Amino acid sequence: MTGKPENLGRPIPRQYNGVGMQLPPLSYFLRYLFAIAFIAATTAVFFALRGTLDRAPIALLYLLPIVLSTALWGLGPGVTASFFAFLTFNYLFLQPYFTMTVHRPSDLVMLVVFLIVAVVISQLVGRAQMGLTAAREREREATQLYELSTVLSGLHDDQAIARVLAEHLHVMFRAEQVELLISGSDPFRFQLPAGIRSPQRPPELAVAIQAARGVLGEIRMWRPAALPSAGERRLLQTFATQGALALERAWLGQAESRARILEESDRLKSAILSSVSHELRTPLSTIKAAATSLRSGEVGWDSTARLDLLAAIDEESDHLNLLVGNLLDMSRLESGALKPQRQWNVLSEIIGSVLQRMHRLAESHRVEVDLAEELPLVPVDYIQMEQVFTNLLSNSLKYAPAGSLIRIHARPIDDSSLYVQISNEGPAVPEEHLDRIFDKFYRITAAERVSGIGLGLSICKGIIEAHGGRIWAENLPAGFAFNLTLPLAWDGAQPPRPQVETES
Amino acid sequence: MSSPPHILVIDDEPQILRALRTILTEKKFKVTTAARAEEGLALAAANLPDIVILDLGLPDMDGIEVCARLREWTQCPIIVLSVREGERDKVAALDKGADDYLTKPFGIEELLARVRVALRHASRTQTAPETPVKAGPITIDLAWHTVTRDGEDVKLTATEFKLLAYLAANRGRVLTHRSILTQVWGPEDADHTEYLRVYVRQLRKKLEADPERPEYILTEPGVGYRFLADE
Known part of the structure; x- marks a missing residue:
């Protein structure tokens, strides 16, 4: 074998690297071209060896490039290779040479058997290959889904959930650009790769992130390469559901901690009230005492006692002012203002x-x-x-x-x-x-x-x-x-x- | 001035109105009070006061709006009353034409000082000649561009002098960062408070006995500066 089949056509994504580097799948046309070229090349070798090799082993040897072509490039190119090999075999190696006619009945039998064997083999190999690819694909999907749900279950933050979801989508769907629109109390948009403007055209893949209590957001992906298959759509839906579950869980958690904070701040407010009323009364008592004694007329107009009382009123009102200022600051600090x-x-x-x-x-x-x-x-x-x-x-x-x-x-x-x-x-x-x-x-x-x-x-x-x-x-x-x-x-x-x- | 200066107080707190009326009447001012902005504006229009004392937290109209409405037709000094948390309102009111501000709660000496400064500034608009401004050991001759401290020349850079001259010409009054920057550096630098901070520090080093505890170039927190000269 010259190459590992799974590395061609549909490359297995490498460790996610944030940029989305992937080998582009060989185009349809190229695969057929390669199959034909492969047969042409082997034909050239057989033609050179036609003096030493009989036509029967040549027919057998032809099966080799056919099987390889099928394994490498799929069923279609394999069958094409079979027919092309059949034609060249007839043209170059069966008498009369350089014509498409066959004289000997045994040659005719050989030719027909060759074609049947070649096509059947390429069918079998092709099917097996397709089954293998599909199995690999399913395995990859399952792994991705498993990984996604494992990672998501540990997250309680919208942004982190969006990031993980986008990274997995980006790898799984080989998207050029993934964009997540998350609604909720604090709507935001998450893009991957970051810092690139989303393409102007509508996204090739889009699905709502739908949870029991409504739409939580949307997944949009741009991928010019291939139209999404039914399987891919199903997979995308599963991803969206996973995302919805994670988001809903996170929001429930946030609501719960908000409730806890509210409860806590309620307790705090009672504490403030009792502490504050005590603290406010202290300077007030001084002021009240000083003012009433000044009004009573029992303090001499020029006495030092009078000056002391006046100073006490002045200082204690400053003190009160400081207390009130701190209280206001505290409440603003609490409310984030x-x-x-x-x-x-x-x-x-x-x-x-x-x-x-x-x-x-x-x-x-x-x-x-x-x-x-x-x-x-x-x-x-x-x-x-x-x-x-x-x-x-x-x-x-x-x-x-x-x-x-x-x-x-x-x-x-x-x-x-x-x-x-x-x-x-x-x-x-x-x-x-x-x-x-x-x-x-x-x-x-x-x-x-x-x-x-x-x-x-x-x-x-x-x-x-x-x-x-x-x-x-x-x-x-x-x-x-x-x-x-x-x-x-x-x-x-x-x-x-x-x-x-x-x-x- | 032959008749006593007329002060219009606009505040929605009856206690404040009562206290100010008592104290200001005692100090030989003629006092009119209003509890609402509309009423205050009507009173001002009917009988132009020499000074308006305006609370920024009125129930029926934004105090800043009241300033603007008054400024549409009169240049009579406005002193606004505000709370410590209301820096932005204070600055907005000053930028809208108020002359000075006081933070509640305030001492009555402070209020009287502001009133005196406002009256002096209002009357000085007619009288031209500028005598040298004195502030403790500092003498600033605005006409001759000289500054002395304890009789000795103080060397100031051009910008330092421009800044000091602007402060001294408005002695006793609060000047907002914006108005100082616009006046001294030009409108394009109106937001560069860092220039102002640095130059004020320079001036204090040259003029104040203890630059950390200035006696003449005073900071008005969150608002601007005030130059305290001898009365």
Whole structure:
């Protein structure tokens, strides 16, 4: 045998490589041409050997190329080869030579038997070949289907399901382009190969992804080579059904986890309400007490008590405002509405305005700002970052002893991110709590000692993560620190470095 | 001004209206109040106030729309009131012609300072000569293009001076990023806030005692900048 039959005509797809490289099947015409050429070639050899070979072995030897042709190129070319061999045998090897006439009766018998044997053999070989091909094809389909259903059963994400389905379709149908339109809550289109515009013409193969509760999408394939057979259509339908099942399963799973989240957030809301009403009452009580005592007229007009009470009202209303702001931020964070409005910002400006706004609160501590010279611009939401530093600073002020040092330090780690540390000389946090302090309503100390709802740090975490950064806490040899990183690139763009002109 | 300045307050919160009326009357202003935008616009048309204080969260009309409607026929100063979360509304209102803004809750000194600045700017449109602007140790002579700090010349680049001059000419008022960029760099650079950030940093380094805690070139978070000069 000169070649493996299964590698010709219909190549077995190789490992999927994303581009869809395949040998094109030999065209119909070429296969016949090859069969005839093969017979012609062998005839030339027999003709050269006609002195040494008798006509009977030649007739037998002719069966060889016929069988091979059938095996290689199929039934049609095989039968054609038989007839062509019959003609050349008669023309060249039976007397009278170079005519199509036969004189000897025995030759006539031989010729007829030869033709019958040749045709029958090529029929048999051809049928076997076709059966083999079909069996291989069915095996391939079964394998593909098995693989598809195995892979799909492990997926819970629409995009991943679409990708797997498209890859299998692309291999199985040798499509030039596969396109999946998936409807559902978040409709999308998946194309393979990606990045290529789908052909302008209507797709050669299209089928709806149909599930019990309706159409979930559509499969469209472009394949100019051959029209789809009935078997292929059936197979495509099976693929679509597999896809539909997987999608439906994924959507059910998503709905279930949404329900769980809702339940969770309901619980959280009750927790918020009870915690918040307590926290809001504290400053309100102070304000109420101060205002009523001022109204009562029992506090002297010029006394220091009066100034203290007024300061208390002022400070406690600021405190209330901060609480309300954090609550609002939290609810926006929860609903996903806290999208950063990024702009290129100067970090020192943000930190500076926080320090300025908090200078009265920060008077109890020493605050040192240590920023690397010429920090790159950072792509952040100014207001949200102000909120982050306000919360981190107010947390440090709350827990670190009065008079101690709070240090804000920032430097670029590399070209892609900036590192900021806010350290204080406050007490260490037990290692096992370091991650949890960023959880909602999480507080280490007893509620009476330090005020706050326990939202500040979780808001910081939410904001930093929405910016694509990271925040974590750490115990220092003598104190405690919040660390955070912020990406410096924005949509792939590095921080601009506006040229500052020189003085004239 | 012979008669007391007339302030029109448009806010749908009765408590705010009551407090502002009390405080502003105490400060010798004539105060008119309106709880709805339509009513406010009608009052303004009937008796043009010297200043409008406008809440952006009115029930019957978008505050930005009210600004635009007022600006169709009067240049009287508008100070908008907004909440911390409403940066975009503030900027939109300022771009639509509002003169300044205050974030609720605000201190009354802040409000009075804004009112004084707005009144001064409204009256200065008629009076031409510019005296040097003083802000603490800084003196900016807009006519002579000189800047001194503690009596010593401060060398500024052309753009730095242009920026400082624009801020100083509008001392006390908030200026949005967009308006500064348009004025100093030109309309095509109106979105390049990074220029502004970098140049403000430069200016602060040259003029402020502590550039990290500026006293004169102030940041208005999410909105723009304000130059605080001596009154």
